[in-house]
Amino acid sequence: MRIIVVYDISDNSSRLKIAERLKGFGLTRVQRSAFVGPGGTGLAKDIARLSRRMIDEDKDSLIVFIVPNKSVEEAIIIGKAMGPLYTSPRIWVL
Numbered sequence: 001m002r003i004i005v006v007y008d009i010s011d012n013s014s015r016l017k018i019a020e021r022l023k024g025f026g027l028t029r030v031q032r033s034a035f036v037g038p039g040g041t042g043l044a045k046d047i048a049r050l051s052r053r054m055i056d057e058d059k060d061s062l063i064v065f066i067v068p069n070k071s072v073e074e075a076i077i078i079g080k081a082m083g084p085l086y087t088s089p090r091i092w093v094l
Contacts, residue, residue: 002072003027003039005047007055007062014054018062021050028083036085041066 005022009015019029025047027037044064051062072085 001038001040002067002069003035003037003043003047004065004067004072005035005062006031006065007033007051007060009033009055009060009062011056011060014056014060017054018051021054022047028085030081030083030085032082036072036083039066 005027007015007018009018015033019035022035022037023029025037025039025043027035027039030036044066047064048062055062075085077085
C-alpha cells in the first residue's frame, strides 16, 4: 500500500512543519503540496492526528489517500515530478 498526502495550508510555518514531518515519515515530495510513500491505515491515522494539531481546520486542508502500490506504479506523469513516485521497499537481511 501507498500513502498519498495532498494539502492546502496557508500559514508558511505550519506548511513547512507538515512537509518536514511527512519527510520524517518516509514520504517523498512529488509536488509542492503532495507527498507519496509506503504506508497503510496506521500511518494515515498518525499523519491525520499530527496534522490536526498543526493546521487551522477552518481554512486549511490535508487529505490522506491510501492506495494500492499498482495505482502509484501506473501513474501518468506529465512533466517532471519533484521526486520519485514509487521506490521499492527496503528489505534488510541480517
